[in-house]
Amino acid sequence: MSSAESRDDVIRLMEVILTAEVFNRTPRLDLDDLTPRHRSLFLAGPEASEVKRPVLVTDGFLKRVGVQSDEAVKNLLKNPFVEFDTLNLQYHVTNLQAAAEWFVGHGGRDLVEKNPALAHFIGGYDSLGIDYTSVRARNPRFADSRTALDQRVAQILSRDEALKEAMDLVIISAPAEIEQQMDGLVCTEGQTGMIARIRTAIENRDFLREHNISEVGKLLFVGPPGTGKTSLALALANDLGMPLLEVRLSMVTSQYLGETSKNIDRIFDLAKNLSPCVLFIDEFDFVAKSRVSDDHGAMKRAVNMLLKNIDKISLIKNGVLLIGATNHPQLLDEAAWRRFDEVVEFVLPDEAMRETILKKFVLSLECTADLAEAAARSEGFSGADLRMAVKEAVISALMDGRRVVTQADIDGALASVANRSLIRTCSWG
Structure with a gap:
């Protein structure tokens, strides 16, 4: 290992020790003050939703940081502000302020700019000009993480085992794991206006609910393949900090017909329980095909069940943003069209x-x-x-x-x- 790599490893270890020390000393800091990497280190397990203080930095703890070199740990102990307590088998800093200043002076500034806990403590030192509030705002929220989503889903399923059936019919993504972001899209004027209206409705949800204005947030995306319907649905979920539940109607209706209506009910129940969230229904034209061409009574009942569920779902009342997408809008009849309060067109780009x-x-x-x-x-x-x-x-x-x-x-x-x-x-x- 090169000396530069060893120095980088020491800085990584020092960041962990400093973060633990600051977090232990500052009760007001919470999970959103920890970077995703430090959350995974500090949380006791995948089911934990808060960090138990004090965070104890042991040899086993440092091994989980991912630094493989024993030399890095030895070099860490050469730092005049780091000490290993042989009685309690823990690492700690002897002088937090001096250790923090050493950290910044030896290449840690960039890490402070991404670490809210350290920005809270170090940000004002030596005219660094690092604003804690801005650093925290840029840090991914714990609520948007896969860990938090899995915890919420587990709680929902523990209350209602019937919803486990719905889990096999949807793909659920946490906001933080959605790579598609708004700044990566080129939107039309109509699409930009829709996004602004949805944001406004969410910000004023209590006001709209108080005045019984609830028919907001049922969107139908229409346009040729490849024009960005799925990309915008993903970016909206990421931007709004909402989990995305993606369902393809052809997959739902390909199950045993007798169960299709129940499965549709379960999907909407899951969305309501997981709210706020985005429920994205792709291949929505499958509804029209079924209504027009399928004589099977069970299938028709399933389609009617879908439309009834759409009637009952609401961004204002339930916190569910519903997005249907179709490449074939001409196949949708009036019964399907009128379920959506806004049709968003996706055209081939000029x-x-x-x-x-x-x-x-x-x-x-x-x-x-x-x-x-x-x-x-x-x-x-x-x-x-x-x-x-x-x-x-x-x-x-x-x-x-x-x-x-x-x-x-x-x-x-x-x-x-x-x-x-x-x-x-x-x-x-």
Whole structure:
């Protein structure tokens, strides 16, 4: 191990010890003052929802930090402000303020800017200009974590075992594990307006409930494949700090028909119990297909059950944001349409949007291509097509031993994606 790596390991260990010390000394700090990494260290187990003070830093504790080198621990003890208590077998600092100043002076400032507990204690030292409130606001909330979500789900299932059936029919994602974020999307004016209305409704939920205005937050996303319907649903859940329950109607109705109605009930009950949350129903046109073409009585009852459940769900009353998505809005009859208070259109991007999308996709890359020209040549491409083209261009550059994406890479990628679309429309006898 190099000396630089050893120094980095010592800084990581020092951060843990300092964080534990500050957390122990400051009762007002809570889980949202710990980074996700420190939460996993400080919590007693996956079912724990609070840290038991005092946090004891032992050899076993430090091994869980992920520093494999024994040399790092030895070097840690060379620090004049760190001591190992041989009686209690614990590490602690002898002078917290001096240890904190040493930490910042030896490369720990960047870590303080991401660690609310340390920002609370160290932020004002030596004109660092680190604002605790801002650091805490940027830190992922415990309530948004997978651990917190699993705890909530376990509590719900312990109260109602019937909801376990619904767990097999939905994909549940915690806000913190959703990678899609708003700043990664290029939204139309209509989509931006919808987002603003939903945020306003949530901020004024008590007022709307008091005045019995509850028909808010039932959205129908319509548009061709690849235009961002699922991406926006994911980004909304992330942005609003709500778990996302994703369900595909074809999967629900492919179960035993006699159970389909009950399963639909269970999914909506699960969403209400897990609120606030986003319930995302993909392939919503499956409702229309079933109503029109399926003569099976059980299936029709299931579809009617779905529509009744949509009638009863509410962002204002239940804290559930309902999003239906379809590639085939023409298949939906009036009974399905009127369940939604807002229809949000997703269209193939125009030239200006395509250029903006391409610029977002290459933002972290070194790219010498003319993206305006690429946007002009990609008429009919969806956002998903453009993402695929950038991926193909990057692979092309890497195969050529380069990490700079050139015009030739982009041109070849656009041609490849266009050809893929042509193949999709072919039919062989």
